Amino acid sequence: MLKLNQQVRIQVDDVFIQYHIFDVNQPVMVTFSPYSEPITEEQISSGKSAWGFELFAKRQLNVVAFNHIGKNNIFESQIFEAFLVDFGKQLTLFPSRIGYGASLGGFAVALYAKTLGLDRALLLMPVSTFNQSIAPWEPKTFSHSRGVGLDASGCTIPLTIIYDPLFVPDKLHKERFASCVKVLTITGVGHRVLRALRDLNMLSSVVLEYREGDINSDNFYQRTRNRRNLSYYFKHIRTVNTGKLTNKRLMIIYRHKLAYHLKNLDVNPKKIITKLKVSLSKKVIRLMKIFRLQPLRN
Known part of the structure; x- marks a missing residue:
């Protein structure tokens, strides 16, 4: 059973899980880490937080954060998948369950959305599959792993996706998500959407705004105009x-x-x-x- 009003840190196979439930009458955020943010055993032992955890916990908002341990880990563990079946049932006590993930994290959110009973999700430049035969354009493929059989494009919950339409791999992945109900673009940053929003001091406010309901498109595009102040914007756009x-x-x-x-x-x-x-x-x-x-x- 979920432990309430305390920070919980557990490990299931090659996935680190950290959660804090402050109020069961409020929504719970369910986050999955991007490929570039693996956590190590040493970092877990030293008390490092899972990706996405602090954003919500420091505001006393319910959060369950999943972080992959080590590189070349795409949340494919069968042990972890079996754990989520029971864990997802426990999340039904919340009025709503909201997913949030970037890149690999977006893949995992969409892949396990049904198992976790998510109602909707915000995905930043999500990967739909690592199967090279399905997505030959995806730079990161793992032909040796069980992950080749995993395809997140079948996700049925409403998705809001933020991506760079000029970056072909992300554009093609986005087109595979049929349940996408809203798209926000940040042109010219490539597969750096997460970094760009952070560098523009927008990431927290955008994610929290989504948690409350929806992201104001006009305000989003007005603020992202400042991407011209990002060094990598010029390199990519050219x-x-x-x-x-x-x-x-x-x-x-x-x-x-x-x-x-x-x-x-x-x-x-x-x-x-x-x-x-x-x-x-x-x-x-x-x-x-x-x-x-x-x-x-x-």
Whole structure:
């Protein structure tokens, strides 16, 4: 049975679970960690919190957080899956159950939504499957694991999905979720939606707003306009649009990129110098190949 009014930390096979139930008359948030946020045995022993736990617990909001232990772990454990069957029944005491996950976490939320009795979920750049035969565009595939047979696209609860439509893998994954009822886009950040929202100081407010009911689209898009202040925005927007941008659009991108670098010259000059050296080295190598020159030898 769920323990109330106390923080609980348990481990089921290769998944770390942390929850705190403050009020059974309020909704419970059920979170799953992204691929980039595995937790280690040492971190668990030292008291590190599961991904997503602190966001809700520090506000005294009911939360159950699932974090994968170690890399190449996609919540595929049969032991963990069996545990969720009973655990999901215990969650029925809450008036509503809301899912939240990013990338791999979005995959897990959608995959186990029915088992956990979730009513709706917010997914950031969710992966629909790691099966290479189904999704050959997905960069992370695990042909050696049971995960190849898992497909989260059959999720039937209402989903709100936030993703970058210019990033092809995420776009194709999003299109596989038939139960998606709302889409919010943040263009030009690639598979960095979670990081971008965090860097824009939007992540917490967006997730909490969803918990309360829905995300205000107008406000969301107004705030994400500040992504031009993110260094990786310029790199990605230029890469995915190679050969497609007009000269006018390119000039706008370069103008904002220059303004960003001028504004941040004093942040890390060593990093800038290193990048310039690497860039110059690449250009020299390219020229040598073109003219078939051999490097000088001592």
